[in-house]
Amino acid sequence: MSLLVKICGLSTRETLDVALDAGADMVGFVFFPPSPRHISLEAGRDLGRQVKRRALKVALTVDADDATLDNIMDALSPDIFQLHGSESVARLRDIKQKFGRPVMKAVPVATSADLAVLSGYAAVADRILFDARAPKDATRPGGLGAPFDWHLLENLDLKLPYMVSGGLHADNVAEALRVTRAGGVDVSSGVESAPGVKDPEMIKAFIRAARATQDASQELSVR
Numbered sequence: 001m002s003l004l005v006k007i008c009g010l011s012t013r014e015t016l017d018v019a020l021d022a023g024a025d026m027v028g029f030v031f032f033p034p035s036p037r038h039i040s041l042e043a044g045r046d047l048g049r050q051v052k053r054r055a056l057k058v059a060l061t062v063d064a065d066d067a068t069l070d071n072i073m074d075a076l077s078p079d080i081f082q083l084h085g086s087e088s089v090a091r092l093r094d095i096k097q098k099f100g101r102p103v104m105k106a107v108p109v110a111t112s113a114d115l116a117v118l119s120g121y122a123a124v125a126d127r128i129l130f131d132a133r134a135p136k137d138a139t140r141p142g143g144l145g146a147p148f149d150w151h152l153l154e155n156l157d158l159k160l161p162y163m164v165s166g167g168l169h170a171d172n173v174a175e176a177l178r179v180t181r182a183g184g185v186d187v188s189s190g191v192e193s194a195p196g197v198k199d200p201e202m203i204k205a206f207i208r209a210a211r212a213t214q215d216a217s218q219e220l221s222v223r
């Protein structure tokens with residue numbers, strides 16, 4: 001299966017176009033006011049229209065209530081929800097049933113004990129996103145540009161598709177993919193010149209570097 005590349009935290013028409021033109025499979029929009037990448041519903045509506053099915057639209061939320069998700073559905077009509085808070089298995093089931101969209105559950109990772117939650121989520125999530133666990137005093141649970149120890153996923157036996165994120169950038173994405181064997185990668189800080197400010201050249205370099213790992217593995221398999 002081909003590698004999924006997600007560029008998250010897009011907030012301008014210009015950088016969204018750069019990500020789409022460079023071949024992002026998923027474009028993420030953050031609906032979480034404490035984040036420097038938070039966008040309004042109106043911006044979500046506008047950016048969502050611009051996507052025109054060139055990539056999957058991902059709505060990132062953190063422990064959002066039904067009213068918030070309803071508003072996001074109306075504005076962005078996301079293809080998938082990225083649930084980046086402490087949403088329970090029951091809440092995932094509830095969201096899927098109420099909103100009829102697949103869900104990608106972010107699982108914070110710092111030690112192997114953090115993987116214990118997988119058996120519960122695997123029964124209901126459509127995809128798992130492994131992200132670095134944020135420090136206790138962080139203002140947000142992700143988007144901090146910090147990696148986790150990818151070797152914790154080395155012996156992972158998960159039937160669901162999964163992606164990795166946390167501190168990825170053009171120079172380490174190949175190694176992250178090699179170690180984790182993930183089917184996708186997600187980046188925010190690693191393609192920014194400052195928190196919330198996406199950099200077109202960094203977006204292009206990230207997508208190029210991720211795709212290069214795919215080309216290399218295809219080359220190996222035809223030999």
Ligand SMILES: O=C(O)c1ccccc1N[C@@H]1O[C@H](COP(=O)(O)O)[C@@H](O)[C@H]1O
Nearest residue numbers: 008035142143144145165166167188189
């Ligand atoms: O981007 C944010 O501000 C954010 C806020 C709240 C939860 C998650 C957030 N971002 C996600 O975190 C990971 C890692 O990001 P980074 O590349 O280390 O900056 C990624 O999945 C973002 O989508």
